[in-house]
Amino acid sequence: xxxxxxxxxxxxxxxxxxxxxxxxxxxxxxxxxxxxxxxxxxxxxxxxxxxxxxxxxxxxxxxxxxxxxxxxxxxxxxxxxxxxxxxxxxxxxxxxxxxxxxxxxxxxxxxxxxxxxxxxxxxxxxxxxxxxxxxxxxxxxxxxxxxxxxxxxxxxxxxxxxxxxxxxxxxxxxxxxxxxxxxxxxxxxxxxxxxxxxxxxxxxxxxxxxxxxxxxxxxxxxxxxxxxxxxxxxxxxxxxxxxxxxxxxxxxxxxxxxxxxxxxxxxxxxxxxxxxxxxxxxxxxxxxxxxxxxxxxxxxxxxxxxxxxxxxxxxxxxxxxxxxxxxxxxxxxxxxxxxxxxxxxxxxxxxxxxxxxxxxxxxxxxxxxxxxxxxxxxxxxxxxxxxxxxxxxxxxxxxxxxxxxxxxxxxxxxxxxxxxxxxxxxxxxxxxxxxxxxxxxxxxxxxxxxxxxxxxxxxxxxxxxxxxxxxxxxxxxxxxxxxxxxxxxxxxxxxxxxxxxxxxxxxxxxxxxxxxxxxxxxxxxxxxxxxxxxxxxxxxxxxxxxxxxxxxxxxxxxxxxxxxxxxxxxxxxxxxxxxxxxxxxxxxxxxxxxxxxxxxxxxxxxxxxxxxxxxxxxxxxxxxxxxxxxxxxxxxxxxxxxxxxxxxxxxxxxxxxxxxxxxxxxxxxxxxxxxxxxxxxxxxxxxxxxxxxxxxxxxxxxxxxxxxxxxxxxxxxxxxxxxxxxxxxxxxxxxxxxxxxxxxxxxxxxxxxxxxxxxxxxxxxxxxxxxxxxxxxxxxxxxxxxxxxxxxxxxxxxxxxxxxxxxxxxxxxxxxxxxxxxxxxxxxxxxxxxxxxxxxxxxxxxxxxxxxxxxxxxxxxxxxxxxxxxxxxxxxxxxxxxxxxxxxxxxx
Numbered sequence: 057x058x059x060x061x062x063x064x065x066x067x068x069x070x071x072x073x074x075x076x077x078x079x080x081x082x083x084x085x086x087x088x089x090x091x092x093x094x095x096x097x098x099x100x101x102x103x104x105x106x107x108x109x110x111x112x113x114x115x116x117x118x119x120x121x122x123x124x125x126x127x128x129x130x131x132x133x134x135x136x137x138x139x140x141x142x143x144x145x146x147x148x149x150x151x152x153x154x155x156x157x158x159x160x161x162x163x164x165x166x167x168x169x170x171x172x173x174x175x176x177x178x179x180x181x182x183x184x185x186x187x188x189x190x191x192x193x194x195x196x197x198x199x200x201x202x203x204x205x206x207x208x209x210x211x212x213x214x215x216x217x218x219x220x221x222x223x224x225x226x227x228x229x230x231x232x233x234x235x236x237x238x239x240x241x242x243x244x245x246x247x248x249x250x251x252x253x254x255x256x257x258x259x260x261x262x263x264x265x266x267x268x269x270x271x272x273x274x275x276x277x278x279x280x281x282x283x284x285x286x287x288x289x290x291x292x293x294x295x296x297x298x299x300x301x302x303x304x305x306x307x308x309x310x311x312x313x314x315x316x317x318x319x320x321x322x323x324x325x326x327x328x329x330x331x332x333x334x335x336x337x338x339x340x341x342x343x344x345x346x347x348x349x350x351x352x353x354x355x356x357x358x359x360x361x362x363x364x365x366x367x368x369x370x371x372x373x374x375x376x377x378x379x380x381x382x383x384x385x386x387x388x389x390x391x392x393x394x395x396x397x398x399x400x401x402x403x404x405x406x407x408x409x410x411x412x413x414x415x416x417x418x419x420x421x422x423x424x425x426x427x428x429x430x431x432x433x434x435x436x437x438x439x440x441x442x443x444x445x446x447x448x449x450x451x452x453x454x455x456x457x458x459x460x461x462x463x464x465x466x467x468x469x470x471x472x473x474x475x476x477x478x479x480x481x482x483x484x485x486x487x488x489x490x491x492x493x494x495x496x497x498x499x500x501x502x503x504x505x506x507x508x509x510x511x512x513x514x515x516x517x518x519x520x521x522x523x524x525x526x527x528x529x530x531x532x533x534x535x536x537x538x539x540x541x542x543x544x545x546x547x548x549x550x551x552x553x554x555x556x557x558x559x560x561x562x563x564x565x566x567x568x569x570x571x572x573x574x575x576x577x578x579x580x581x582x583x584x585x586x587x588x589x590x591x592x593x594x595x596x597x598x599x600x601x602x603x604x605x606x607x608x609x610x611x612x613x614x615x616x617x618x619x620x621x622x623x624x625x626x627x628x629x630x631x632x633x634x635x636x637x638x639x640x641x642x643x644x645x646x647x648x649x650x651x652x653x654x655x656x657x658x659x660x661x662x663x664x665x666x667x668x669x670x671x672x673x674x675x676x677x678x679x680x681x682x683x684x685x686x687x688x689x690x691x692x693x694x695x696x697x698x699x700x701x702x703x704x705x706x707x708x709x710x711x712x713x714x715x716x717x718x719x720x721x722x723x724x725x726x727x728x729x730x731x732x733x734x735x736x737x738x739x740x741x742x743x744x745x746x747x748x749x750x751x752x753x754x755x756x757x758x759x760x761x762x763x764x765x766x767x768x769x770x771x772x773x774x775x776x777x778x779x780x781x782x783x784x785x786x787x788x789x790x791x792x793x794x795x796x797x798x799x800x801x802x803x804x805x806x807x808x809x810x811x812x813x814x815x816x817x818x819x820x821x822x823x824x825x826x827x828x829x830x831x832x833x834x835x836x837x838x839x840x841x842x843x844x845x846x847x848x849x850x851x852x853x854x855x856x857x858x859x860x861x862x863x864x865x866x867x868x869x870x871x872x873x874x875x876x877x878x879x880x881x882x883x884x885x886x887x888x889x890x891x892x893x894x895x896x897x898x899x900x901x902x903x904x905x906x907x908x909x910x911x912x913x914x915x916x917x918x919x920x921x922x923x924x925x926x927x928x929x930x931x932x933x934x935x936x937x938x939x940x941x942x943x944x945x946x947x948x
Contacts, residue, residue: 073367077360085353092349099342104304107318110253110264111331112302115320117252118245118266118275122221122325125160125238126203128153129223132163132236133203139225139233141165143174150176153238161218162211162239168232170194175213183213197224197235205325208242208272208283217242217282219274242282245275253277262333263290269326286330306335378415449583450482457557457576458484461569465537465558467491468580469504470551478504481553490535504554507544513570515541518562532558539563541570543577549592550584614692614713617699618647620706634692634713647696647711654681659689680716688887691720740773776816786843786911790918797922801833801945802841804866804873811845819853819862826865833945834873840919841942847912848877848938855899855936856881873944876930878937889929893917916940 132138132153137145150163154176164175170189175182188194193206206220218239225233249264266275271286281289302320314335321328336343454466465485469478480491507514516522518538532540539559547553555577565573605628608615614631618624627642635642635653642650655661658681681692693716699708747766751758758766789795805827812823834841845864852862860880867874884892884899891897898910913927920927920940927940 073364077364081357081360084356088349088353092346095345096342099345104316104318107316107331108304108320111318111320111329114249114252114264115322115329117248118327119322119324121245121248122205125221125240128157129203129221129236129238133223133225138165138236141167141173146174147176159240159244160238161214161216161241165234165236166194167234181213193220193222194235197222198232200224201226207268207270208274210283211239242274243279246279249275250277262331265330267328267330274327446583446587447482450580453576453580454482454484461572463557464560467556468553469556470553473551487535503540503542507542507554508552511544513541513543513574515565517564536560541565541573543573545577545581545584547581547584549588553584555580616642616647616650616711617708618710619708622646631713634715647709650711651694654692654694657683659684690715691717740777743773744770786915795922797837797840799835799837799923802836802838804831804834807838807841808845808864811842812849814846815849815853817853819849822860822862823849824861824863826863828866831866831868831873834942835945836923836942844916844919844940847916851912852877852879852881871944872941874939874941876937876939878932878935880935883934883936884929892929
């Protein structure tokens with residue numbers, strides 16, 4: 057199947073790999089040498105830096121160790137006992153200092169002549185009285201005023217190597233008083249040096265010393281070297297004068313061995329820290345790196361040879377095997393060779409790679425064909441999900457079927473339940489005659505029903521070989537069809553349907569083609585199901601929308617919805633009613649224009665919420681507009697609100713307009729009730745209280761006539777107060793629906809006779825009664841009827857001038873008794889005719905203003921209607937006439 061390549065020929069991949077590997081070895085060796093040189097330099101610098109950092113750390117720690125006694129001697133120099141050289145007081149003071157600082161070897165005081173005045177502790181040998189003016193530090197102190205550190209020496213008092221921290225003493229006149237000093241054991245400094253070495257995790261073979269300006273060793277990792285001269289002990293390391301500056305250098309000892317020398321200075325003491333070690337120890341890492349690099353190169357060379365052998369066996373040979381396998385697994389011959397393929401140059405190679413690339417190209421072409429099929433299916437899916445136009449989607453599916461499978465003709469047929477026939481939904485390549493013949497009944501659509509009942513595709517290879525082709529596929533042969541495949545569509549909500557494809561030559565559909573047709577059938581099923589479900593959901597949505605609109609219209613509130621672009625999307629009829637604007641005119645404007653219209657129409661406005669800005673920039677506060685309506689004022693509460701989606705993102709805003717006139721009226725009535733009840737209760741109570749107090753007065757004697765007059769007034773005012781309370785209770789019972797009635801036969805004349813004496817103020821002879829003698833009995837609650845008559849007469853008395861007549865008349869009409877109470881007063885304004893029976897409503901007239909709660913007519917209406925009657929305002933040229941009717945007593 058492919059050309060065999062001879063072993064290690066110029067065309068063999070293994071020889072090419074070996075050549076490339078040898079070239080890479082040369083490059084790696086060159087790069088390794090450069091890397092080794094760079095790494096050596098870096099390691100040398102790092103080693104020098106490490107030793108120098110150690111020297112600087114020791115110098116810093118030593119400086120800290122000396123700083124504390126410098127502060128202590130400076131403190132002691134300020135104490136009166138030290139300045140006065142008082143041994144007793146200095147003993148206590150020095151003892152405290154020594155106990156808190158056990159590293160101090162000796163604390164002492166020298167006078168201005170250099171004699172020892174006192175030292176603590178006394179030690180084995182006391183040197184009190186001895187003169188130490190010969191000491192260098194004593195001579196230096198006479199020219200200094202700040203503490204300093206002496207050179208290393210052996211203390212005669214303690215016989216230990218020490219350095220002295222010295223503080224010169226001066227009085228206020230500038231007179232030299234001597235010194236106070238603290239001896240520090242050099243052993244303690246050596247211990248400090250050891251601690252720093254441990255903390256820094258220093259490497260072995262280090263030689264670390266602390267040297268004073270004269271070259272004396274003050275601290276060392278070897279205590280025997282204390283106070284030895286550095287040049288004597290290490291003559292091979294340095295001949296420079298101390299103190300040394302900070303730095304590194306390499307020096308040869310007397311044996312010719314190199315040493316790395318690092319040093320750092322301590323500025324305030326002029327001491328130097330010297331760190332040295334042999335270079336073969338310091339740079340051991342560099343030596344190890346160089347040897348390791350050499351072994352690495354050897355290993356790399358051996359690894360290359362081994363890798364070449366492994367690649368020959370594990371890569372090149374498998375490549376040959378894989379190529380043969382790929383070519384053997386191709387189920388279909390690849391398409392014609394494409395010379396423009398980007399891998400064609402590699403396929404022309406004579407080695408194993410060329411053979412593998414050629415197999416890959418062939419396989420790619422087969423896969424591309426499969427991907428084309430999948431892409432077509434994906435495009436079909438996109439068409440199904442992106443459109444609800446069923447015919448367009450189904451026609452697109454048929455186009456893709458013809459493109460992928462090279463189909464000559466195709467159609468999708470659906471079963472119509474009403475006509476019980478299969479009808480063509482869409483088709484391609486079929487003649488109109490065949491389409492008309494395809495409208496088949498259940499009995500003639502044999503192939504379609506077989507596919508649906510079996511729920512699997514059915515196909516015929518050659519119709520001419522069928523025994524009864526016209527019964528199997530009527531008209532197919534005349535259409536030039538030889539092969540047919542029918543695939544059922546597995547619909548649920550949509551009608552039963554089938555996908556039918558035709559070939560004009562005998563043809564056997566492969567399983568892959570049947571599967572592909574089934575995939576297209578599934579897409580057609582989804583298109584039909586989507587359309588069916590959309591139709592159902594559209595019906596439901598319209599029904600829900602209709603119900604929602606009906607609900608919004610029935611709320612009694614005006615509503616406008618506006619999108620983010622400022623266009624009004626919805627207006628209900630109440631908004632039109634409240635604004636006196638047609639709905640079409642509102643839709644052409646905006647919410648802002650509607651608010652401005654309300655401002656123009658309003659008599660007054662009132663803001664009821666803190667203003668803020670809406671998303672669209674409109675003022676979103678709540679405003680109450682008082683606008684004129686008919687013969688009264690209508691109060692409208694407006695509120696702009698934001699409309700958001702499920703993700704709380706703004707999609708527009710709305711305006712809600714509510715008619716709160718009744719609320720305003722209720723508030724007004726409540727205020728009026730409180731004011732009126734307070735006044736109406738206060739007046740009779742004031743009269744009762746006044747006359748009762750008058751009768752109880754001890755300084756006045758009243759005769760029987762006057763006492764009776766006062767008591768009658770008290771009784772009358774109490775009755776008035778009782779009627780007021782009863783009116784409130786009756787109104788409360790009426791509004792709560794808890795009024796109890798006791799209807800019985802009533803004589804209207806008797807009711808009037810009992811009601812007239814209760815009228816206040818009394819009508820006297822102004823009242824004219826016109827009651828027929830043959831008037832039948834009324835079926836009513838006697839007590840409630842008396843209240844109605846009394847209230848109507850009282851209203852006429854209150855609202856008419858003295859001397860004008862008041863008439864109460866009755867008549868019979870269609871089984872009811874009609875009672876009228878009329879007067880010749882100013883009458884009721886026409887604008888108030890509809891409101892006179894409202895609770896707490898009173899006609900305001902400056903000429904006839906009377907007290908009262910405004911409950912009389914409301915109670916009359918409640919009592920009359922509760923007994924099956926009717927009450928109304930009877931029109932007349934002058935004055936007021938209130939009429940009511942009640943049914944007569946059956947058999948009365």
